[in-house]
Amino acid sequence: MVDTAFFPPIVPQTPQNLAGALGLDIVGGDPGALDQNLSGVAPIEQAEPGTLSFLDNAKYAENLANTKASCVILAARFQDKLPDTVVGLISKEPYRDFARAAALMVPTGVKLQGAALSDGISSAAHIDPTASLEDGVTVEPSAVIGAHVSIGSGTTICAGAIIAHHVQVGRDSYVGAQAVLQHALVGDRVIVHSGVNVGQDGFGFAMGPTGHLKVPQLGRVIIQDDVEIGAGTCIDRGTTRDTIIGEGTKIDNLVQIGHNVEVGRHCILVGHVGIAGSSVLEDFVAIGGQSGIAGHIRIGMGAQIAAASNVKDNVPAGGRWAGTPAKPARTVFRELAAIKRLGEQGSASAKSKD
Known part of the structure; x- marks a missing residue:
């Protein structure tokens, strides 16, 4: 009920x-x-x-x-x-x-409500005078809206959220409590749940024997319309190009998306998925929970990755892959069946010798 x-x-x-x-x-x-x-x-x-x-x-x-x-x-x-x-x-x-x-x-x-206010702008919020908020924006206590931010009508910024300088958030969107958006352009009807971090530095270092040199992360995060991002998820900004989340994509809690990643339209990323930098997911890709995607690979349109898989190679469009290292699911099932038969044969052989 x-x-x-x-x-x-x-x-x-x-x-x-x-x-x-x-x-x-x-x-x-x-x-x-x-x-x-x-x-x-x-x-x-x-x-x-x-x-x-x-x-x-x-x-x-x-x-x-x-x-x-x-x-x-x-x-x-x-x-x-x-x-x-x-x-x-x-x-x-x-x-x-x-x-x-x-x-x-x-x-x-489906229309998420604020944590502390139903509408209006709290006097306990900090809004830079250069920020532009359209009519109908809700900003809750302790939220911080930085310089030159733009927020569209009907959007709710919940308590304690931080919208850093020059970030743009579209209309009818929702930014949950304690979420942080920086170096980001966010579309319409986007839902960002509590504790999400968008636009922080990517994990980029030029490694060497004298130490690891930090590589400037100079890109942005582009989040297109109708995306939903679950609590605690982190999306790194790009290095010299943008990290992109395509329209209609749904991202579960505690997902990590590395710098320069391109996620296509209407993808599904289940909890604890990790995607390393510069990988590309084409449209309608679905990735099961606790899977890892190596960097610089492409997963084709409509591909499905089973839970707890680790993908190190390109996946063709429509492919269904599983396992560690991930391979076509039919191959995995055949290998498991063969291992089971070998085990049964070994047990039968041991019994016959007893």
Whole structure:
């Protein structure tokens, strides 16, 4: 259930309204149920009367028969298990349609709220007189807005965040508490969660027997529209060119992106991914958690890297790689199967000698 203390207000929706808004077919339900308000969302096994739920994964199908939800968004293959009293909305992508429905019912779940203020500019914030803030910007206590900064309307800068000199942040964006942006140009509708650091020095040193000489990091970080960056993530600015994060890319918590890296559009980087300098990820790349990407390599469009992999070579477009060192997943699976067979043969041989 939704805690309305944290996520006000709930905007009730009827199953009929949701079906129309999402373009879904309606099945089942008691007479009159289509026009009854749904006042919350919940997982299918915990749902109560008056709530909306969804079913997409067959692992949870057994919960459908006993759910108390008033309305369930579900795939057609589960339709025959739907209780007669529950309204079903048939979807080809139940999880995506549930996300759309939940955003209609709980708009504050997607439009992030400030840590301390709902709107306005706090007198406890420090804003350089040369900074340019459009109407409708929220700046919370202890935030620092540096010289010649530009921030677009509808953007929220949370408590303790630092927007360093000459940084530009677009419209309807969100910069979480204690985040730091420097040497960066940030687009519209970008979400930067708490504790993110963007634009700090890249790890660049000219190594030698007399010591390691610091290489000036003279580039920027370019973050395009609709990017989301998880808490604690660090994105280094470029050395002599820019570090780029392409539009629509979603980055999880505690990700490290090195200098000069180019991340394409609509990529997914899961927690604890590390990308070394000057590597290129083309559009729609997905990298599983705790994976490492070596420097100066290219990962092709639509490639998928399994969790806990270490990539040291270029990956072709559409490739599915896994392991350490990473290689095509089919090769990894064949090697694991061969090792398993060898182990079983060895065990059988040892038993025969006993």
